[in-house]
Amino acid sequence: xxxxxxxxxxxxxxxxxxxxxxxxxxxxxxxxxxxxxxxxxxxxxxxxxxxxxxxxxxxxxxxxxxxxxxxxxxxxxxxxxxxxxxxxxxxxxxxxxxxxxxxxxxxxxxxxxxxxxxxxxxxxxxxxxxxxxxxxxxxxxxxxxxxxxxxxxxxxxxxxxxxxxxxxxxxxxxxxxxxxxxxxxxxxxxxxxxxxxxxxxxxxxxxxxxxxxxxxxxxxxxxxxxxxxxxxxxxxxxxxxxxxxxxxxxxxxxxxxxxxxxx
Numbered sequence: 001x002x003x004x005x006x007x008x009x010x011x012x013x014x015x016x017x018x019x020x021x022x023x024x025x026x027x028x029x030x031x032x033x034x035x036x037x038x039x040x041x042x043x044x045x046x047x048x049x050x051x052x053x054x055x056x057x058x059x060x061x062x063x064x065x066x067x068x069x070x071x072x073x074x075x076x077x078x079x080x081x082x083x084x085x086x087x088x089x090x091x092x093x094x095x096x097x098x099x100x101x102x103x104x105x106x107x108x109x110x111x112x113x114x115x116x117x118x119x120x121x122x123x124x125x126x127x128x129x130x131x132x133x134x135x136x137x138x139x140x141x142x143x144x145x146x147x148x149x150x151x152x153x154x155x156x157x158x159x160x161x162x163x164x165x166x167x168x169x170x171x172x173x174x175x176x177x178x179x180x181x182x183x184x185x186x187x188x189x190x191x192x193x194x195x196x197x198x199x200x201x202x203x204x205x206x207x208x209x210x211x212x213x214x215x216x217x218x219x220x221x222x223x224x225x226x227x228x229x230x231x232x233x234x235x236x237x238x239x240x241x242x243x244x245x246x247x248x249x250x251x252x253x254x255x256x257x258x259x260x261x262x263x
Contacts, residue, residue: 002178003121007129009175010110010117011136013076016167017110018140020083020103021049023164026148034157035093045100052104053111060108064116068184072117075109076175078102083168087161111137120184 024031028042035042063071082103089095118129144164152160 005174006121006178006182007132009171009178010072010076010113011133012167012171012174013079013106014110014133015136015140015143016083016164016171017079017103017107018137019144019164019167020079020086020100021107022046022141022144023148023160026145027152027160030149030152031157031160035091035096037093041093045096048097048100049104049107052101053108056105056108057112061112064109064113068113068116068120069179069182071109072113073175073179075106075113077106077172079106079110080168080172082106083161083164087158087165090157090161 086099118126122129
């Protein structure tokens with residue numbers, strides 16, 4: 001197993017899933033006008049990621065623990081397909097929504113794979129690998145929010161989707177090149193997924209921690225989705241792009257600290 005190549009493939013897929021998530025947010029009011037739908041409908045293209053993550057996060061984690069290679073491969077593949085397929089019918093809202101739903105399923109598997117991936121592939125550098133994957137997640141958001149409006153204004157909707165499609169193709173290719181013949185130890189056995197899920201959701205600490213973290217996720221999601229259309233009502237839609245990018249640039253700098261410290 002080529003560990004560095006595999007890490008690169010997963011990091012590209014993580015970057016990709018976050019870029020797919022907020023692709024339309026920097027230019028949501030402009031995209032709404034072109035597609036002939038409301039701002040709320042365009043916001044749903046991003047919001048569906050959060051909803052699916054909340055629903056699928058615990059099952060995804062349990063599935064990864066039991067059959068890590070299978071479910072990680074599914075996560076990388078469906079995420080890549082979501083980014084690739086959007087470009088086929090970029091002006092069909094329901095096609096875009098379907099692709100976003102597909103990407104949301106992939107995101108739940110990928111984001112929950114950080115710790116098990118690091119433990120199985122790089123056990124001696126577990127903290128560094130988790131930090132690098134987290135950094136790629138932030139960079140995907142920064143890329144989409146920082147370049148989205150400029151790409152849309154310069155090249156239209158197809159130009160907005162094309163770079164992410166290219167990254168999706170690269171992520172699938174690199175991952176499958178590296179994963180061939182790989183085997184992983186530590187897959188869970190015994191209890192069924194439903195039994196394990198009942199045990200997990202009964203943990204009081206899980207709900208407390210989830211509520212605290214959920215507030216931060218909800219704050220970001222609202223800012224990334226609705227900041228541009230709100231500011232657009234007073235002709236300040238463009239500044240929303242660097243504002244959100246700056247927030248996540250600061251977050252990525254903080255996250256890169258542990259990774260750099262390992263060196």
